[in-house]
Amino acid sequence: MTEGDVMTTVAAARAGLEPYEVFRQEKDGDPMRHGGNVLAPDPELAVHYARELFGRRNESTRLWVVRRADIQVLEDPDLLDPPLDRSFKKPGGYVMRDKLAAARARAGTEKPAARAESHDRTGGRRAETK
């Protein structure tokens, strides 16, 4: 095979491959974070490859594998960074933490625990154990 033949074969082979973006989660309850991407000929093998490159050393509890062509992208500056001044939309100067602390001081109450006893750390209700 000449080098030209090899390059044509490689190009043809790569034409059947599509990028799939991989999002991973370190432990249950964490947000899904973008880890990278894989090239694959179809969704089934994309999941295999995502597992190999992002999960084979027990580093993730969950992977989302999404075909890049299926991802909708919004990057239009007219929508995300419009020209007219709209700083009135931001509640600057109104710090919730300080307002709540002042309200508690007036009422004489304690700051509640970060999580209620009745719920686990992912927000799910704990099962009743009697």
Add this chain to the structure above:
Amino acid sequence: MTAVAEDRAVQTALAELLLTMADDEFVSGFTDSEWTGIAPLLEEDVAISSIAQDELGHARALYQLLAEVLADGRDEDALAYDREPEEYRHARLLDHARGDWADTIARRFLYELADEARLASIGAGFKPLADLVQKLRREERYHRMHVVAWIERLARGGPEPRRRLEAALRAQGLDAPTVFTPLSGEAALIEAGILTRGLTEAEGAWRADLTTILVPLGLELPPHIGPTPDGRQGHSESFRWLWGEFTSVRRSEGGVTW
């Protein structure tokens, strides 16, 4: 520590079973690892290398169990590396060289499904093996998914992949049943509950499994040739070459460790 079989006949039969299982995984893993760096896709390079590592891990665990059963002073490294080529007891199916991608997929497919039928035949009679097999089956699920995905893609991928796959299945089909070569101590193992069925029966289950995948794809099943008593002996030139590779570091200096 581990409850090793008391009965001498069972002990010998168990050692034979463990040796065949360990050698199968060891040789299969090393052959698969020959793709590292040159697989057809970068992602497949990682996948096949990872599968090869899994198999070597399985082999290691099986050699460790074998070392405990034999209790002759050899550890798992000695069992894996310190034998002459003719002393290995892997199935002749695994003597086939790495070949091209279709050859590897065909070999892996025939072997993976055979190994699955064998693992499904392991009973509770020797607890360390039963416990290990439970873990092995969980990892082997992924190997099966991967190889079946590739059988389907090669079969349906166009004239060239299909032609190569058919040729590979034909070339290796004759040797495929050697995974089920009868063990001399099978009766003792079944009586001790270490095997739940004989290897000939496991072979039947393997064929049924092959049928569900190959027939819908219009692919031929391996020929039915009856039990092969020497199916784990008389290894090929390509295996001798592989042996030279995987023992080269060990042989370069006796007692070498990391």
